[in-house]
Amino acid sequence: MGTIRFREVGKIYPGKEPVVALDRVNLEIGEGEFVALLGPSGCGKSTLLNLVAGFEDMTSGTLSFNGGPVSSPGPERAVVFQEAALLPWLTVAQNIAFGPTVQRRGRAEYEPKIRELLRLVGLERFADALPSQLSGGMRQRVGIARALVMDPKALLMDEPFGALDAQTRMSMHQLLLDVWQSLGTTVLFVTHDIDEAILLADRICIMSARPGRITREIAVELRRPRSVEQLTDPAFIRHKAEIMAEIRAAQKEHA
Amino acid sequence: MNDAPARTMAAAPRPAPAKAMGRGAGFAAGRSRAALRAVLLPIAIIAAWQLAGTNGSLAGGVLPTPDRVWDAWVMWAFGPKGMGLNPYSGTWLDNVLFSAGRVAQGFVLAMIVGIPAGIMIGWSRAVSGTVDPTIQLLRPIPITAWLPFSIAVFGIQDMGAVFLIALGGFYPIVVNATHGARDVDRNWIRAARMMGASRFEVLRRVVLPAALPAIFTGLRIGLGIAWTAVIVSEMVAVKSGLGYVLWDAYYVGRMDVVIADMLSIGAMGLLSDWLIVTVEHWVLRWRRLQTATR
Ligand SMILES: Nc1ncnc2c1ncn2[C@@H]1O[C@H](COP(=O)(O)OP(=O)(O)OP(=O)(O)O)[C@@H](O)[C@H]1O
Numbered sequence A: 001m002g003t004i005r006f007r008e009v010g011k012i013y014p015g016k017e018p019v020v021a022l023d024r025v026n027l028e029i030g031e032g033e034f035v036a037l038l039g040p041s042g043c044g045k046s047t048l049l050n051l052v053a054g055f056e057d058m059t060s061g062t063l064s065f066n067g068g069p070v071s072s073p074g075p076e077r078a079v080v081f082q083e084a085a086l087l088p089w090l091t092v093a094q095n096i097a098f099g100p101t102v103q104r105r106g107r108a109e110y111e112p113k114i115r116e117l118l119r120l121v122g123l124e125r126f127a128d129a130l131p132s133q134l135s136g137g138m139r140q141r142v143g144i145a146r147a148l149v150m151d152p153k154a155l156l157m158d159e160p161f162g163a164l165d166a167q168t169r170m171s172m173h174q175l176l177l178d179v180w181q182s183l184g185t186t187v188l189f190v191t192h193d194i195d196e197a198i199l200l201a202d203r204i205c206i207m208s209a210r211p212g213r214i215t216r217e218i219a220v221e222l223r224r225p226r227s228v229e230q231l232t233d234p235a236f237i238r239h240k241a242e243i244m245a246e247i248r249a250a251q252k253e254h255a
Numbered sequence B: 001m002n003d004a005p006a007r008t009m010a011a012a013p014r015p016a017p018a019k020a021m022g023r024g025a026g027f028a029a030g031r032s033r034a035a036l037r038a039v040l041l042p043i044a045i046i047a048a049w050q051l052a053g054t055n056g057s058l059a060g061g062v063l064p065t066p067d068r069v070w071d072a073w074v075m076w077a078f079g080p081k082g083m084g085l086n087p088y089s090g091t092w093l094d095n096v097l098f099s100a101g102r103v104a105q106g107f108v109l110a111m112i113v114g115i116p117a118g119i120m121i122g123w124s125r126a127v128s129g130t131v132d133p134t135i136q137l138l139r140p141i142p143i144t145a146w147l148p149f150s151i152a153v154f155g156i157q158d159m160g161a162v163f164l165i166a167l168g169g170f171y172p173i174v175v176n177a178t179h180g181a182r183d184v185d186r187n188w189i190r191a192a193r194m195m196g197a198s199r200f201e202v203l204r205r206v207v208l209p210a211a212l213p214a215i216f217t218g219l220r221i222g223l224g225i226a227w228t229a230v231i232v233s234e235m236v237a238v239k240s241g242l243g244y245v246l247w248d249a250y251y252v253g254r255m256d257v258v259i260a261d262m263l264s265i266g267a268m269g270l271l272s273d274w275l276i277v278t279v280e281h282w283v284l285r286w287r288r289l290q291t292a293t294r
């Protein structure tokens, strides 16, 4: 199970001038669903994701994960960070083993699994390398392997490929699509890249800023299993036009 | 899986070791030239000092020339013990060990208290709020000002010196450890928590390693202060060690021994700093690899 449910969720960052980051957000994500959050910088995408991750507390409303409240971070809700956030003093294999180690799982149980994950993300030869010896794309693959080793019920990804070049990004998209297709984990994916959102997600939630809220939900009708070739699909182009129109309308409203 | 990841993999840099071997003969030659340049000035100073002296002394007979200092040092180090005429003969090693032993004790004490305290102050706002103001209040008091206090409490004994050394070393260690623990990347902590690490595990496996570079900076500064502290307290509050000999030799007009003693202190400071840097190099080897490949 990996369902996420937001009910009238609000988040205000206190301070001299309090920031209303989220305002009455309603969102339901089903088991195994791939949902993309799309919106301009500062609209509250990270805030929304951090609430599910348990990194932040909400100000109002209710948020439930698998029917229960979210009180703190946990391995069932694995997070993939934008800059990977690997621990630089640990090797690739040690970074992936961090979760199982602190959870006191047996070495015999997780070691074969780490080897398998390294193969999955194409890094078997780099098990003993340090993060600083890897390229950005390779680091991000370690970040994904580190999340998957915990058998999470949901993957929370905050602009995970935002810092990568176009080519690397495309190979990461394919990797993520393949992984998701075989595992069926629930995914909440934050991005401000329209193409990325359409290519990956079952459903796109478009957010607007000040106050941050979800203005529109669009179901993506591209056949599965997907591949990066579908970027030129007529259905893809149609969705893109629809989303761009929506964003332009939102901008006009604010101006 | 498809072939896309393999493509990026081939284009990416291989793990490092080849890097270090790439340094050829030119590198070694450059190094020995740098070493030569470094000893030039000391040699010139010693030569000028020697030439300026007449009859083995200068500055109106107060300062001995380098050869006199050297003779005194050899006698102090290797001369027979217990000869009435020269009380310093053969006592060099004993005194070096007295001082080094006190520095070691005081410094270990400073580390044992300073590192955990600094980590906790940097980590917890509550600890910071209760402990940090007191530390900041006491820190401006120079360790020399603590001397009478230390003698009154511990008497003319080892403990007095060890107390001063520990106190002097404690401040830079705690301050740097605090900074190190405070500046830990927030996402490293979040990642660890997300992977199921308890608060204690986060401290041990994320905050401590992340703070180590700053902690080592503190240790190096602290050790320098520890040597200052041991000399000062031996001059006043203990009857052995390099600091005691320094003051005693001055009193009886043995400037040759005074200068030999000063140079001994410098050498010990250099040696202990080298020891810390060596440990630091080993503990933080992940950082060296990092800068080598960037
Ligand atoms: N810790 C914080 N304290 C105060 N304000 C914050 C904090 N974090 C975020 N904010 C504010 O909340 C709003 C939403 O921030 P958030 O990071 O969720 O946006 P975002 O959609 O993820 O933006 P980006 O695409 O740039 O990452 C912004 O106005 C931001 O300035």
Ligand SMILES: [Mg+2]
Residues within 6 Å of the ligand: A045, A046, A047, A158
């Ligand atoms: Mg963000």
